[in-house]
Amino acid sequence: MLRFINNHPEILILIIIAVIFLLQLYMYFQKAKQLNGVPDVKSYLASHPKCKTGHGICCYVCGSKSISLYKIDRLGKRTNLHLCKHCNTKLYQTDAGIL
Numbered sequence: 001m002l003r004f005i006n007n008h009p010e011i012l013i014l015i016i017i018a019v020i021f022l023l024q025l026y027m028y029f030q031k032a033k034q035l036n037g038v039p040d041v042k043s044y045l046a047s048h049p050k051c052k053t054g055h056g057i058c059c060y061v062c063g064s065k066s067i068s069l070y071k072i073d074r075l076g077k078r079t080n081l082h083l084c085k086h087c088n089t090k091l092y093q094t095d096a097g098i099l
């Protein structure tokens with residue numbers, strides 16, 4: 001095996017490229033899993049109309065207005081995941097544009 005790679009160094013480069021590609025693919029699906037089932041802000045407010053307050057949006061579980069933002073970058077696109085700081089519920093996602 002080692003002699004084969006020594007005789008054909010291009011095989012090693014192809015293996016490295018394949019490993020990097022598979023790691024990127026794995027990371028893409030891990031990030032996609034974090035956003036799976038999380039509505040956009042319009043759907044969130046349609047489902048929970050009481051969560052739209054005069055001072056912003058609140059959590060539908062605990063009513064907290066303290067919301068943190070978690071940036072998720074995938075394939076050159078950024079999505080913000082909004083989480084409740086008190087109960088850590090995933091509330092909604094917003095599109096933050098192209099990187």
Ligand SMILES: [Zn+2]
Nearest residue numbers: 059062084087
């Ligand atoms: Zn909450």
